[in-house]
Amino acid sequence: MIRYFFLMVLLYFCNVFDLKMLYSSPYILAIESSCDDTAAAVLKGRRILSNCIANQNVHKAYGGVVPELASRAHQSNIVPVVEQALKKAKINKKDLNAIGYTQGPGLMGSLLVGNAFAKSLSLGLDIPLLDVHHMQAHLLVHFIDDSRVSTPEFPFIGVTLSGGHTQLVWVESHLKMSVIGSTLADAIGEAFDKCGKVMGLAYPSGPEIDRLAQTGNPNRFDFPIPKVSGYDVSYSGVKTAFLNFINKNTNKDADFIEKNRNDLCASLQKTLIQIILLKIEQTVTDRKTFRVAIGGGVSANSEMRRQLQKLAQEKGWSVHLPPLDYTTDNAAMIGITAYFKYQKKLFGSLKTVPKARLAF
């Protein structure tokens, strides 16, 4: 009898120990397909074992993402990218404990490819599915176990700066976030890309503007900073002002862009950054929380990073900038978000949500 008792106690502790191990360090396959990058990553707990991306160059000729072409490219890329991620992580798919994927927001046709793939694999392997919100994931890169990452304490002000979103987010915990301000029209990345197109730059022109601006004069041209109440921002005014300015000057001199490209890039970039920095400053002051973490493609912008660091130094804030490979769309960010959901057993539904809102 007593032997059975000890055996039961032993079994109980083994079980608890095993489950704890499983929940603190699961192997998660993550898939991102919200726009024009097909990405897959494998994580063990909060550590990234592989982070692979297949970029879609097909859109360059069109000056923007063509949804139907993006969806087709995801279909051809998804299997090789997932295989590459598993191989790089030295993991067999049978060892996976869960699958995370981008549920939304994004392009319907693009999301559906990742959604259908993740759903089928989770059914086939009989492991849980984890729905991930793309914008939440952009902010949670700050919690990846990586020596290059500086993790903020809660609560902090998260700022999403991407091609489709510009948001000020009040972050209370990994999964408790609320949007306190956002763009009224275009996102900051969209403004970079559309103004770049006006100057004849290839899509996406954000990185190219960043590069050309390095040798330009940011004080050469003035573009308007809109007055928007509260914590919202607007990028449509500056975009229109830029377009009108270019049209007016190229009518007088056909080589105007050619002759002034770097100064135009530097001056435009300065204005786009200033618009969001003013709102960040206002939010930090009002909320009295001096921790700011940025995420999304435009958080890769070198001037944005410099200006934010400068402001933080002047004001005594702590500012958290993601490593460059975690800024633009990637699957590591989907994996870390899936990890936090897995820990809380927030297993997924099978819906696709192209207009998913960041409110929890």
Ligand code: KG4
């Ligand atoms: O987060 P992301 O990869 O995709 C979305 O979720 O939208 O962001 C893409 C955006 C594009 O608009 C791209 O031009 C911009 O990020 N971007 C940059 C830089 N790198 C990417 N914008 C300015 N400077 C950069 N270095």
Ligand code: ZN
């Ligand atoms: Zn994104």
